[in-house]
Amino acid sequence: xxxxxxxxxxxxxxxxxxxxxxxxxxxxxxxxxxxxxxxxxxxxxxxxxxxxxxxxxxxxxxxxxxxxxxxxxxxxxxxxxxxxxxxxxxxxxxxxxxxxxxxxxxxxxxxxxxxxxxxxxxxxxxxxxxxxxxxxxxxxxxxxxxxxxxxxxxxxxxxxxxxxxxxxxxxxxxxxxxxxxxxxxxxxxxxxxxxxxxxxxxxxxxxxxxxxxxxxxxxxxxxxxxxxxxxxxxxxxxxxxxxxxxxxxxxxxxxxxxxxxxxxxxxxxxxxxxxxxxxxxxxxxxxxxxxxxxxxxxxxxxxxxxxxxxxxxxxxxxxxxxxxxxxxxxxxxxxxxxxxxxxxxxxxxxxxxxxxxxxxxxxxxxxxxxxxxxxxxxxxxxxxxxxxxxxxxxxxxxxxxxxxxxxxxxxxxxxxxxxxxxxxxxxxxxxxxxxxxxxxxxxxxxxxxxxxxxxxxxxxxxxxxxxxxxxxxxxxxxxxxxxxxxxxxx
Amino acid sequence: xxxxxxxxxxxxxxxxxxxxxxxxxxxxxxxxxxxxxxxxxxxxxxxxxxxxxxxxxxxxxxxxxxxxxxxxxxxxxxxxxxxxxxxxxxxxxxxxxxxxxxxxxxxxxxxxxxxxxxxxxxxxxxxxxxxxxxxxxxxxxxxxxxxxxxxxxxxxxxxxxxxxxxxxxxxxxxxxxxxxxxxxxxxxxxxxxxxxxxxxxxxxxxxxxxxxxxxxxxxxxxxxxxxxxxxxxxxxxxxxxxxxxxxxxxxxxxxxxxxxxxxxxxxxxxxxxxxxxxxxxxxxxxxxxxxxxxxxxxxxxxxxxxxxxxxxxxxxxxxxxxxxxxxxxxxxxxxxxxxxxxxxxxxxxxxxxxxxxxxxxxxxxxxxxxxxxxxxxxxxxxxxxxxxxxxxxxxxxxxxxxxxxxxxxxxxxxxxxxxxxxxxxxxxxxxxxxxxxxxxxxxxxxxxxxxxxxxxxxxxxxxxxxxxxxxxxxxxxxxxxxxxxxxxxx
Numbered sequence: 001x002x003x004x005x006x007x008x009x010x011x012x013x014x015x016x017x018x019x020x021x022x023x024x025x026x027x028x029x030x031x032x033x034x035x036x037x038x039x040x041x042x043x044x045x046x047x048x049x050x051x052x053x054x055x056x057x058x059x060x061x062x063x064x065x066x067x068x069x070x071x072x073x074x075x076x077x078x079x080x081x082x083x084x085x086x087x088x089x090x091x092x093x094x095x096x097x098x099x100x101x102x103x104x105x106x107x108x109x110x111x112x113x114x115x116x117x118x119x120x121x122x123x124x125x126x127x128x129x130x131x132x133x134x135x136x137x138x139x140x141x142x143x144x145x146x147x148x149x150x151x152x153x154x155x156x157x158x159x160x161x162x163x164x165x166x167x168x169x170x171x172x173x174x175x176x177x178x179x180x181x182x183x184x185x186x187x188x189x190x191x192x193x194x195x196x197x198x199x200x201x202x203x204x205x206x207x208x209x210x211x212x213x214x215x216x217x218x219x220x221x222x223x224x225x226x227x228x229x230x231x232x233x234x235x236x237x238x239x240x241x242x243x244x245x246x247x248x249x250x251x252x253x254x255x256x257x258x259x260x261x262x263x264x265x266x267x268x269x270x271x272x273x274x275x276x277x278x279x280x281x282x283x284x285x286x287x288x289x290x291x292x293x294x295x296x297x298x299x300x301x302x303x304x305x306x307x308x309x310x311x312x313x314x315x316x317x318x319x320x321x322x323x324x325x326x327x328x329x330x331x332x333x334x335x336x337x338x339x340x341x342x343x344x345x346x347x348x349x350x351x352x353x354x355x356x357x358x359x360x361x362x363x364x365x366x367x368x369x370x371x372x373x374x375x376x377x378x379x380x381x382x383x384x385x386x387x388x389x390x391x392x393x394x395x396x397x398x399x400x401x402x403x404x405x406x407x408x409x410x411x412x413x414x415x416x417x418x419x420x421x422x423x424x425x426x427x428x429x430x431x432x433x434x435x436x437x438x439x440x441x442x443x444x445x446x447x448x449x450x451x452x453x454x455x456x457x458x459x460x461x462x463x464x465x466x467x468x469x470x471x472x473x474x475x476x477x478x479x480x481x482x483x484x485x486x487x488x489x490x
Numbered sequence: 491x492x493x494x495x496x497x498x499x500x501x502x503x504x505x506x507x508x509x510x511x512x513x514x515x516x517x518x519x520x521x522x523x524x525x526x527x528x529x530x531x532x533x534x535x536x537x538x539x540x541x542x543x544x545x546x547x548x549x550x551x552x553x554x555x556x557x558x559x560x561x562x563x564x565x566x567x568x569x570x571x572x573x574x575x576x577x578x579x580x581x582x583x584x585x586x587x588x589x590x591x592x593x594x595x596x597x598x599x600x601x602x603x604x605x606x607x608x609x610x611x612x613x614x615x616x617x618x619x620x621x622x623x624x625x626x627x628x629x630x631x632x633x634x635x636x637x638x639x640x641x642x643x644x645x646x647x648x649x650x651x652x653x654x655x656x657x658x659x660x661x662x663x664x665x666x667x668x669x670x671x672x673x674x675x676x677x678x679x680x681x682x683x684x685x686x687x688x689x690x691x692x693x694x695x696x697x698x699x700x701x702x703x704x705x706x707x708x709x710x711x712x713x714x715x716x717x718x719x720x721x722x723x724x725x726x727x728x729x730x731x732x733x734x735x736x737x738x739x740x741x742x743x744x745x746x747x748x749x750x751x752x753x754x755x756x757x758x759x760x761x762x763x764x765x766x767x768x769x770x771x772x773x774x775x776x777x778x779x780x781x782x783x784x785x786x787x788x789x790x791x792x793x794x795x796x797x798x799x800x801x802x803x804x805x806x807x808x809x810x811x812x813x814x815x816x817x818x819x820x821x822x823x824x825x826x827x828x829x830x831x832x833x834x835x836x837x838x839x840x841x842x843x844x845x846x847x848x849x850x851x852x853x854x855x856x857x858x859x860x861x862x863x864x865x866x867x868x869x870x871x872x873x874x875x876x877x878x879x880x881x882x883x884x885x886x887x888x889x890x891x892x893x894x895x896x897x898x899x900x901x902x903x904x905x906x907x908x909x910x911x912x913x914x915x916x917x918x919x920x921x922x923x924x925x926x927x928x929x930x931x932x933x934x935x936x937x938x939x940x941x942x943x944x945x946x947x948x949x950x951x952x953x954x955x956x957x958x959x960x961x962x963x964x965x966x967x968x969x970x971x972x973x974x975x976x977x978x979x980x
Contacts, residue, residue, distance in 0.1 A: 029556065029557045030561065030616070030619050030620075031560065031561060031607065031616070034559065036555065036557065036620050038554055039635065042553050042554050042555055043552065046553060062532070062533065063533070063536060064526070064528055064532050065527040065532055066519065066526050067521045067524035067525070067526070068524070068609070068640055068642065068656050069580065069609075069642070071520065072587070074520070075587075075595065076594075076595050087586060088586055089585070089586070089587065090559065090582045090584075090585060090607070091583065091584040091585065091586075091587065091597055092580045092582050093581065093582075093583045093584065094581040095579065095580060095644040096577060096579070096581075097579065097581065098577070104566075105562060105565065105566050105572060107583065107606055117521065119559075126520070129519075130517075133517070139831055145529065150558055150639075150640065152559070166557055341629055
């Protein structure tokens with residue numbers, strides 16, 4: 001069958017765009033650069049949210065909510081932050097519309113705001129303005145808060161999930177009494193993100209830190225998790241920032257220490273967004289459509305009856321009912337698609353497109369033989385299973401698929417971290433093989449920028465688990481302390 | 491002890507404002523009219539969300555997400571809708587800031603939008619613009635979608651939770667093939683809201699419909715649930731709208747029926763918001779602070795050790811550990827507050843203020859006697875309980891408190907629905923007793939408006955369970971079909 005997706009090796013970008021729409025994940029809206037997240041896509045995002053939320057709470061964080069609109073002046077308070085964020089943003093200037101003399105609806109010029117409000121691109125400023133009221137003493141610390149929210153960053157070139165003018169995310173904002181505690185928090189949240197990526201999304205990531213030029217505006221250190229997509233491009237999947245005392249100083253947030261001294265508070269912030277949906281899609285999916293890890297699949301098992309006439313359907317339904325109940329008892333999400341509006345073949349293709357991990361087909365002969373046909377979405381393999389073994393087989397297989405997807409993605413990623421010792425090698429790898437290039441870099445922004453201009457590759461991260469071994473910069477030949485990872489990136 | 495709250499009978503409004511802030515529910519932000527929902531308040535909202543979300547899904551709805559910003563022209567498409575919503579709103583006119591010659595950050599006039607974008611006050615327009623793409627055939631119906639989102643309605647006079655320029659809510663938007671199916675849906679969601687209000691918030695509500703003048707802009711019928719606050723004022727707690735074909739016509743959404751005819755789709759929308767937090771507070775709380783129904787309490791049981799020195803604390807901790815585990819096994823949320831930074835008396839007052847349903851105090855004598863002191867927040871009664879009976883007692887008591895709160899609120903509400911047959915009686919009731927006044931009304935907008943001007947009371951609803959009995963309008967004396975409920979309202 002197939003749903004006529006463009007093939008990945010024909011046009012990866014087109015394949016992605018088509019898949020997102022055809023699998024009912026998201027689509028462009030009538031508002032430039034803003035997407036509609038469709039129910040099936042949103043169900044996956046909800047599963048991500050639920051798991052992340054659980055992990056945040058387990059590590060001591062609480063949720064709260066801060067205003068959507070932020071006074072313009074707040075952004076000016078932290079010098080590097082304003083350059084990074086306040087520029088491409090949605091600006092609210094008026095608070096009323098009216099009918100003009102022709103009955104047309106127009107902005108009421110009398111309702112102009114004294115100070116413009118910015119639709120939040122990120123919430124450090126409004127949150128630290130609030131923390132000033134919440135933090136007086138060391139007893140108020142640490143303050144460990146997370147917010148689930150929508151943010152707007154005006155983008156000229158957008159792509160569903162990967163880069164949209166509005167996106168959904170969570171932003172953690174924490175305040176600490178000491179520098180080392182804040183750094184520990186930033187590192188912890190990087191590990192939480194990496195854990196989530198690997199154990200729920202089945203997406204291996206490399207943990208590292210960002211260079212000066214790639215760092216979050218206002219941070220002293222940005223910890224990142226970097227994933228590799230099937231087309232050999234890297235994708236920054238989550239970041240955690242050590243903000244030093246920058247925001248505490250900008251918003252004058254001090255606390256009385258145990259010794260009674262007034263000190264500025266230390267800060268972190270960290271976030272992941274609906275961009276993870278793009279990462280999930282591009283890590284596992286194939287030319288037939290989405291491939292979902294069972295832990296994030298809204299439907300884990302679909303059952304499709306193959307029948308002629310109501311009588312056959314009834315006998316299938318009867319047989320399948322205890323199996324459905326058995327699966328649900330194990331916490332498995334099952335859909336029995338007995339719609340008569342579509343043929344089995346259409347349904348097979350539909351659930352392949354939607355990435356349902358396991359498909360059970362059951363027809364009249366299966367009823368006779370007490371069997372079903374069980375198909376794996378990830379390997380596209382099928383086998384005949386005895387009905388009385390089915391619940392156990394499915395339960396084990398879902399675990400196996402989850403592991404297998406991680407394993408496969410890990411292998412692909414590991415095969416795409418390539419050392420380059422000359423700039424020729426460096427370019428060759430990027431052109432022919434793609435993926436991460438592990439190379440020495442002299443540590444200057446100048447070289448980083450030159451390499452970017454020559455190859456479009458940027459330094460994705462300085463990996464945490466890298467051995468420190470001296471060498472010479474792949475471009476300048478100057479001394480280098482360690483290899484860093486370059487890649488073309490989303 | 492007490493946390494020096496203003497008493498309700500001194501100044502109800504001040505009591506409310508103080509309580510919201512002191513109990514750590516919410517506070518005003520630096521942005522006019524917009525609140526910060528603090529972690530404790532947000533934890534209650536999360537419990538509301540989780541339960542409502544479960545109820546929506548059980549009734550067949552799916553979540554999705556639509557853009558925050560809506561082109562101005564969308565609002566003009568449905569004539570009555572634009573008057574109701576597009577007027578007092580946040581208008582985005584530009585998409586960039588820049589530094590001026592003095593380095594000050596200003597709006598970049600070159601980045602003016604061709605068409606202004608409105609921060610959504612409600613999402614009918616953008617959603618029906620999307621549904622046009624999703625609905626072709628009767629097979630695509632019903633479409634049962636819900637969105638959890640933030641919305642902005644510019645308000646001049648704001649109050650935490652009750653009326654804020656930004657608030658959080660859910661908005662359901664459904665599409666149906668027939669009128670009767672849409673009406674059934676609107677009625678169903680009114681019942682879901684009433685069920686939630688009574689069984690989770692322990693807040694009795696009256697189900698009814700709105701008059702023409704109080705109806706949602708764009709609806710043919712608005713179904714409402716109306717609650718009564720302790721000060722005798724009514725609060726509209728949730729609404730569900732039958733929208734007819736208004737939005738389908740405005741956005742040209744037609745479907746091919748089974749018979750192959752092209753017909754306009756029938757619609758509903760329905761929503762509740764963080765306003766419910768205000769309703770919850772004003773239904774149950776007292777002069778000592780918040781009173782929370784156990785089903786919505788972020789902490790259901792707090793345990794406070796009373797001790798001198800580490801040794802006593804250790805022996806209390808040891809005794810209490812199996813009790814904590816026993817409670818958690820029953821799914822009860824327990825906090826053991828062993829902080830040494832605050833005295834027991836301070837803690838008692840703190841958890842009273844925060845409305846924790848049950849407090850367990852345990853001191854050295856309790857260790858000897860194998861007892862604890864158990865205090866109920868709602869009745870402020872205390873009793874001595876044997877430690878080995880504690881888990882069962884707590885488990886039962888939480889159910890009893892939930893029921894008792896509903897019962898108490900129900901009694902208060904029932905005592906505050908008063909019949910008036912003359913306008914003098916009507917005014918007397920409103921002035922002296924408050925609550926709902928059940929009175930005949932001649933059905934005209936003119937009389938409704940006159941009564942509002944004379945008494946500040948509005949028609950809260952035409953109750954569903956009202957007997958239809960003819961009479962004469964309490965103001966005009968003209969014939970009336972039935973009594974309706976008037977009240978002063980939030």
